Amino acid sequence: MTSFRYQDEYTTPPARQITPxxxxxxxxxxxxxxxxxxxxxxxxxxxNWDTKRIVAARWDHLAWIHAHFADSVISGEExxxxxxx
Amino acid sequence: MTAVLEASIVEQLVAAIAPVLGEANVLTSKTARYSRAxxxxxxxxxxxxxxxxxxxVLPGSTEEVAHVVRVANEFGVPIVPRDGGTGLxxxxxxxxxxxxxxxxxxNLIHEIDLENRTATVGVGISMLKLNEVLAQHGxxxxxxxxxxxxxxxxxxxxxxxxxxxxxxxxxxxDLVLSFDMVTPTGxxxxxxxxxGRKISKxxxxxxxxxxxxxxxxxxxxxxxxxxxxYPKAEAEFSAFWAFDxxxxxxKAVGALARAGIATFAGAVLFDEKKVEYLRRDDEAYIxxxxxxxxxxxxxxYGNSDEVAAGGRRMMxxxxxxxxxxxxxxxxxxxxxxxxxxxxxxVHGRTLSGQVALMSWHCEDAAINYTDLPxxxxxxxxxxxxxxxxxxxxxxxxxxxxxxxxxxxxxxxEIDIGIWEEKLDxxxxxxFVDAKREIAxxxxxxxxxxxxxxxxxxxxxxxxxxxxxxxxxxxxLAVKRALDPNNIMNPGKYGLDRAYDNEGxxx
Numbered sequence: 001m002t003s004f005r006y007q008d009e010y011t012t013p014p015a016r017q018i019t020p021x022x023x024x025x026x027x028x029x030x031x032x033x034x035x036x037x038x039x040x041x042x043x044x045x046x047x048n049w050d051t052k053r054i055v056a057a058r059w060d061h062l063a064w065i066h067a068h069f070a071d072s073v074i075s076g077e078e079x080x081x082x083x084x085x
Numbered sequence: 086m087t088a089v090l091e092a093s094i095v096e097q098l099v100a101a102i103a104p105v106l107g108e109a110n111v112l113t114s115k116t117a118r119y120s121r122a123x124x125x126x127x128x129x130x131x132x133x134x135x136x137x138x139x140x141x142v143l144p145g146s147t148e149e150v151a152h153v154v155r156v157a158n159e160f161g162v163p164i165v166p167r168d169g170g171t172g173l174x175x176x177x178x179x180x181x182x183x184x185x186x187x188x189x190x191x192n193l194i195h196e197i198d199l200e201n202r203t204a205t206v207g208v209g210i211s212m213l214k215l216n217e218v219l220a221q222h223g224x225x226x227x228x229x230x231x232x233x234x235x236x237x238x239x240x241x242x243x244x245x246x247x248x249x250x251x252x253x254x255x256x257x258x259d260l261v262l263s264f265d266m267v268t269p270t271g272x273x274x275x276x277x278x279x280x281g282r283k284i285s286k287x288x289x290x291x292x293x294x295x296x297x298x299x300x301x302x303x304x305x306x307x308x309x310x311x312x313x314x315y316p317k318a319e320a321e322f323s324a325f326w327a328f329d330x331x332x333x334x335x336k337a338v339g340a341l342a343r344a345g346i347a348t349f350a351g352a353v354l355f356d357e358k359k360v361e362y363l364r365r366d367d368e369a370y371i372x373x374x375x376x377x378x379x380x381x382x383x384x385x386y387g388n389s390d391e392v393a394a395g396g397r398r399m400m401x402x403x404x405x406x407x408x409x410x411x412x413x414x415x416x417x418x419x420x421x422x423x424x425x426x427x428x429x430x431v432h433g434r435t436l437s438g439q440v441a442l443m444s445w446h447c448e449d450a451a452i453n454y455t456d457l458p459x460x461x462x463x464x465x466x467x468x469x470x471x472x473x474x475x476x477x478x479x480x481x482x483x484x485x486x487x488x489x490x491x492x493x494x495x496x497x498e499i500d501i502g503i504w505e506e507k508l509d510x511x512x513x514x515x516f517v518d519a520k521r522e523i524a525x526x527x528x529x530x531x532x533x534x535x536x537x538x539x540x541x542x543x544x545x546x547x548x549x550x551x552x553x554x555x556x557x558x559x560x561l562a563v564k565r566a567l568d569p570n571n572i573m574n575p576g577k578y579g580l581d582r583a584y585d586n587e588g589x590x591x
Binding site: 018019021022028029030031032036037038039040041059061062063065066068069070071072073074075076077079080082083 | 364368392400424434
């Protein structure tokens, strides 16, 4: 069971500057630096769960695409290691 | 600008078409018409109303399409076929208004022939939906545009589509064996290699299949097609490598494409501007070190043992050239995302670096391998000049993508962000001039104006007669012979010049 507490969901973790134009609030979830979104486009306000849902849905979609075109995916990392065997 | 049809004419058209198609399949509402007025390619939206059809029809069979075309001839009204509406050269845009024929209802799978490995389907089906059914039989129809989830088969025929994995399986022209076609006069003909519906190679008669593919709806409407099927791949291999230097990446993509690997399905070269663009807000590239200046991707499909062997050879070729493998997560994730590039991005930046809501425009050409670096430099210079003059455009970088299994030529594409909301007549004219300059560079280097998207839009279309030479005169003669009333998608490819003043009016 999950609960929704407005204050928690609309309080984002502190941002960490990743590059001069991007920040990170959740691990591996990058955002355009809000200072670049003031003149023409403003950032939408998202509850935290929705940010996480969108990221998870993206991974689901990519996994589905792989399965759509082929039954399996061969690992390049394993092939690279095999070159040295 | 073409005037809207008088209401009384529209009423007569409805009265002539509805008894055959059914009233529910003849649409005159504003929403039905405006939503079929554009394609994803950016255009001056303040002129949207200039290209709204008078009528939309949704036929359910070849005979119903033929009826609509005959009615259009009787009334002298333009008729424009529309499939997924995902084309980037305005083929489905009703520039002279008239009747839009939306083929989405013709989406049935009529036959799957497991022994001969063919499927016969209505052209309103999407490759994604078809392949969901074919997968149950271990088969696939491997036509794979970047619009894979939303484009339809009929559009692939009308545009002679390019496929992401065409270096392995061929493109639409190779995968479509035959089809039924309603000509501009409403006759129904069969088009294939010779007369058989399931023949892949014939030496009987003129080879009409290529003529009736890629005409952008100017020579008729395909309705039912028979397709070549392959076993669904047991395995996929996709690798992305990072390079510190564009020139080395360029060498690597050439070496991969020329390696003669049987399962090779395509290789892509991303230039420095493209890497800069990806660093803006692509989770895979934001954390990459600044030393990364170019990327190469290579993919393979087929039986597991063959794909593994081919993949190992690809890895060795890239490693020997100093490439850094970017890891399985990025390689597999980025390749998967290439099948669906029609999610509108908001990656635009003004000159000051502020985010702006821009639409994606991609100008493409077919360029030989040896000319890629020079074309890349000249195209960027054209877009930079445009951008400096009008801060509603943005250079989103370039990639070059193998079109065949030998690496002879590449779909070469520059992606341009366009702030559509801000386009006015002045900026649109500047953009059209830039498009013309880009096309001229392609011809200067012995390439073709388009490998994939088509060459119908303002700007590049002006240079099509120059590209084709005497072949363009043949196009005019064919158009005039097949479409005596110039009703089939008039205004495209400059084909009005095939007619006297009577035809020009349409």
